[in-house]
Amino acid sequence: MTKHKCFISFKTEDIEYKKYIQNNLDIDYIDKSLNVPIHSEDEDYIMQKIREDYLKDSTITIHLIGECSSEDNKLQNQYFIKKELQASLSNTVAGSRNGILGVVLPSMYDNIYKGSGICTKCDEKHKYVCINDETVIKEFSYNYYLPNPKSGCSWGYDDRYCVLTKWDDFIENPERYIDLAFDKRETDITKKIKVRP
Ligand SMILES: [Zn+2]
Numbered sequence: 282m283t284k285h286k287c288f289i290s291f292k293t294e295d296i297e298y299k300k301y302i303q304n305n306l307d308i309d310y311i312d313k314s315l316n317v318p319i320h321s322e323d324e325d326y327i328m329q330k331i332r333e334d335y336l337k338d339s340t341i342t343i344h345l346i347g348e349c350s351s352e353d354n355k356l357q358n359q360y361f362i363k364k365e366l367q368a369s370l371s372n373t374v375a376g377s378r379n380g381i382l383g384v385v386l387p388s389m390y391d392n393i394y395k396g397s398g399i400c401t402k403c404d405e406k407h408k409y410v411c412i413n414d415e416t417v418i419k420e421f422s423y424n425y426y427l428p429n430p431k432s433g434c435s436w437g438y439d440d441r442y443c444v445l446t447k448w449d450d451f452i453e454n455p456e457r458y459i460d461l462a463f464d465k466r467e468t469d470i471t472k473k474i475k476v477r478p
Pocket of ligand 1: 401
């Protein structure tokens with residue numbers, strides 16, 4: 282089977298993880314990062330340009346979630362990772378949208394995975410996964426917790442476009458998570474995607 286080509290979106294602070302992926306995992310990737318702003322008023326053009334010059338024929342964007350990649354982190358300029366995700370989520374004349382695989386880096390485990398508890402609305406057990414402005418950029422959080430999940434009070438796998446995994450699980454079996462993100466591209470949930478939330 283041919284491998285799905287991946288684009289890796291990451292903050293410079295997390296470059297060691299990107300290098301690990303390149304050097305140790307058997308995946309097909311594009312070794313590029315958006316590093317110059319694209320000056321245009323035309324958002325469609327910007328998306329198309331990023332696809333042509335950076336994302337190319339990738340079908341998956343691996344988004345590394347570290348301590349410097351949140352919406353609320355005002356010390357960080359998130360322009361590049363935001364544009365990379367927006368272009369990944371866009372259908373452009375230069376190519377169609379990528380699947381999005383969020384990989385939570387170890388320093389963020391405790392901030393994102395908060396255990397589980399019994400829901401006061403439905404009495405079922407829910408896992409608490411903090412994907413919000415404190416942990417990720419909106420382009421990821423919005424398309425992870427898409428509005429109006431089927432069950433009402435919690436999000437099932439089918440209610441999310443972005444796929445999420447821990448770094449340790451990812452490196453054990455990268456192909457499995459890449460395939461999951463790839464398959465999302467053809468599902469109904471794509472109708473709910475928002476490129477610039
Ligand atoms: Zn519930």
